[in-house]
Amino acid sequence: MNFNRCYQKKLIVIFLLVLILAPGNKKIFAASLPYSPKNMPSYSLNRTTYVPLLLVCDNYAISWEWDPIGKVVILKKNGLEARLKVGSYRAYANGKITNLEKPPLFHNGVVVVPISFTEKTIDKIFKEQSLSTPFARFEPISAKEKRYVVSTVVIDPGHGGRDPGAIGRSGLREKDVVLEIAKELKRQLEQYGINAILTRDNDAFIPLGRRAIVANNLKATFFISVHANSSRSKNAKGFEVYCLSDATDDSTRALAAAENASLKYEEESFDDSHTKNLDAIVCDIEFTENRKESKELASSICNSVLDKLAVRKRGVKGAGFYVLKGARMPAVLIEIGFVSNKEEASSLSSTYYKKKLTEALVDGILNYKREYEKTNGFTE
Template identity: 45%
Template structure:
């Protein structure tokens, strides 16, 4: 937030001494979408603040006519246009949560603000499978103070299920209690129900107590020793399966690797972006490795390592319900952003 305010003030100070003008404002509202179009003097810079039911767009250096437009019996309750000392404010108030996009058009210069109200269940991505790693006889990593990976990731998964259900998505879990589920059964479950997304949740561990932070993986060759080590640990669960699954390691030949690679990378990037915005722990980035649980999933699939339970401070945080809920909220926001990006890419008229 401080960084955004600093950039905004820098832009305001660098603008010409004379005011720029908002020459015109057009707006429309329907049952699923609202649009505000500002016709401007020149190429616009802007800053955005979003709350659950309010969007504020600030244009530094601009001035225009103050106005308030109300929409009775509409999902958009009002649009306010306000000239402030150093900026022009467009405020859109809604009666329910929303998504938005802002883009610029030229000749003449325009700024377009779109508000969307479509329920996520009405777009292409509807079914999300959440995979809490390990379970039952497989505790996963055991960290500081005896904390078990299988317990932490299940709690995060249950919070995540609730957040996604509130967005209108169909949510399925590969396990809902402390039971052992073979890796191959998790993949088969996702494919059987026709999953549109697959999110596997895990905790990291390291010989170094200093290692900390979160990272998200997609299916591909590992590019460093750490990624290979993480995959080796998570894949070792096959030794507990009865009978032991004979996994073929020709993963690069698997069609799922190529078919959903681009979408999986995008999903991983968005999850890291959202986690980075709200967690105090380091962002370790998007990585790739050959995880068995991602092999063969017929959908974009990622594995999220939410933190290191081998780090004493991070282990204490991972035990706390509010921190588990915050992780789930961040992952949910990343998934929602991904669904909208895919929908907007495939349907320009959404």
């Protein structure tokens, strides 16, 4: 069914107004509208009939939230919850992943879903009450369970062994300086009653994928990977923190490629069972709340360092760091400075500076720890 351009423009305006009037990830509870899957505006995309997801939600009285960073739509109704990622053939609900016939897409600025989604998947998600369905009932966790007490933090000193990481003009090696920072970070966190675990405590080579597995097996609350930066430009310097996401510019893509280059030192990456499940793990990361929490942890650490040390602000960014992809908890990668910069290499060689830097890192972690525990893990 084809509709004129005027109608399409009106639909886009309505959709944008709703987003503008909804601060952050505000829940939008739908009013009943006179639409059914058969008479909704539709679009033929890739030989499939698509309809606007917004109108589907309105028609079925489903509340929704939009995560613009992850391009994820969160649908909620009657205690059930589902997450759809634009472009993904998989949907996620309370720990379960199911395949879709066709993925949600962007079309004319609007999220659209296949008409088969309204006729099949909606019923499975929100009308079948049996726990045997692919979408389990969503039960909120009681605060009395104290699942959101920050008890264990896994600290990951980057590189090691046959992988030196970046090497500065003075000969300062990334693998050495980040190990020293990580050990001091562990010592200071333990003074505050936090169980801090290192992925390596000596000059050992640890495959990238196994570093996050350590955190997962320990059921750590946070995963913090510590690295040092490098650049062809001797003037490049500053402190920055990364979360897992698609890189948005050439410099972040280059940095991710440099850090991911550790893969070339691996004789084998994952075991067979892990390789088979890698896509499911990455999908799990994309759909969980950890993306938001990771960004907030990164911001807290970055702000603390900038408040306490005279370093150049490079901010919080996103990139596809391999070491973060398997982590099933808020995870960040810290770039403590540039070993390629004469001034910062000198600072990173100073015991006094490294202690002060670590103190700032600890303050950032503790600041977010208080917020994380106070809000029971949901920091909206």
